[in-house]
Amino acid sequence: MKIAGTVAEVREQVKQWRKEGLTVGLVPTMGFLHEGHKSLIDRAVKENDRVVVSVFVNPTQFGPNEDFESYPRDMDKDSALCEAAGASLIFHPEPSEMYLDGYSTFVDMSTLTGGLCGKTRPIHFRGVCTVVSKLFNIVTPDRAYFGQKDAQQLAVIRHMVRDLNFGIEIVGCPIIREEDGLAKSSRNTYLNAEERAAATILSKALKEGKAALESGERDAAKVKQIVTDKINSEKLSKIDYVEIVDWNNLEPVEKVMDDVLCAVAVYIGKTRLIDNFIFSINS
Numbered sequence: 001m002k003i004a005g006t007v008a009e010v011r012e013q014v015k016q017w018r019k020e021g022l023t024v025g026l027v028p029t030m031g032f033l034h035e036g037h038k039s040l041i042d043r044a045v046k047e048n049d050r051v052v053v054s055v056f057v058n059p060t061q062f063g064p065n066e067d068f069e070s071y072p073r074d075m076d077k078d079s080a081l082c083e084a085a086g087a088s089l090i091f092h093p094e095p096s097e098m099y100l101d102g103y104s105t106f107v108d109m110s111t112l113t114g115g116l117c118g119k120t121r122p123i124h125f126r127g128v129c130t131v132v133s134k135l136f137n138i139v140t141p142d143r144a145y146f147g148q149k150d151a152q153q154l155a156v157i158r159h160m161v162r163d164l165n166f167g168i169e170i171v172g173c174p175i176i177r178e179e180d181g182l183a184k185s186s187r188n189t190y191l192n193a194e195e196r197a198a199a200t201i202l203s204k205a206l207k208e209g210k211a212a213l214e215s216g217e218r219d220a221a222k223v224k225q226i227v228t229d230k231i232n233s234e235k236l237s238k239i240d241y242v243e244i245v246d247w248n249n250l251e252p253v254e255k256v257m258d259d260v261l262c263a264v265a266v267y268i269g270k271t272r273l274i275d276n277f278i279f280s281i282n283s
Contacts, residue, residue: 001083003090007138010052010091014139022049026141028132031055032072033081036176036184040145043173045086052139053082054091056098060106061127072189091139098134107133112159112250116152116243116263117274128153129160136166143169147176149183151261151276155250175275177203183275190271198236199268202275205230209262213279218256220244231266240265240272247278256281 004010017024025048027040033055044051055078062068075092082090107129112118118125136144146154158170176184181203182196191199209227217223228242245252247259256279263276 001079001087001089003079003092005091005093006097007093010089010138013089014052017050023142024048024139025051026135026139026144027051027053027087028135028144028146029053029055029078030057030071030186031078032074032186032189033078034176034184034186036147036149038081038085039176040147040173041082041085041087043171044143044145047171048141048143050088051086052089052091052141053087054135054139056091056093056131058098058127058131059095060099060130061124063121063123066121067187072186091135098131106130107160107164109156109160109163112152112156115245115250115252116241117265118152120240120265125153125156129156132157133160133164133166136161136168141168143171145171145173147173148278149175149185149274149276151263151278152250155247155261181207183273185273187271187273191268195236195269195271198234199271199273201231201234201237201268202264202266202273206262206264206275206277210277210279213256213262220253220256220260223256223262227262227264231264234268236268238267240267 014024025044027044029037041053057071059068106126108126109129113125146157154172161168161170180200182199205227208230209223212223212226224242224244231237231239242264244260244262247261253260259280261276261278265272265274
């Protein structure tokens, strides 16, 4: 496995693979990899001849008061996980490699980004779309792999790929959870012992909401209230949002008549965590 720090190195390697007729998968990450990321790499390795994992904490998707500087980083651990999983190349650039002096071009989206996480993180998805577009142009993968835990991001990337004719297959992969239900996340390391125990309220609340839908409840407001009440039963929690939206366009729904995304963002102490489930009306 190689580690490349420059765009030129990645392009040269991918060019060689293409000459050999090999397929290429891409797993974009911000590093501090865990079992959730490994599940993406595992699937990419299974479905492609070569796999590139990007490890890049992208500054353009962080707001001025967010945790860019403190975001956890451990390149040695990341390298070991990638190599063990069978990745072929890690792309680990400096911000100056991705954003040259005077950089002024961004990829923005007028739909899908105004609600959910976009409501309280207004520049976030512009940064995500920009960096993912750059990675697509650098790596030119056949397939790219994203986790469902960041469900809005998955929907946004799929929409962007369609709109901009990237010709890349976007593969969504299931949420990987701890034994107690907490969705695996790099930000879980911010939690102290008490907060870590409290954080399980997200998955517990979503489980109750999903059970209501599976039992036939179709009033979105009632399901949201079930989830909200459960989260509020935990004294360390503070809700950012609880939403039920159409999975295709991320618009809020009143009645569940099609596939929906139930998504939550909750502060446990000072740490903002997200989680969700997708409910298929035909399941």
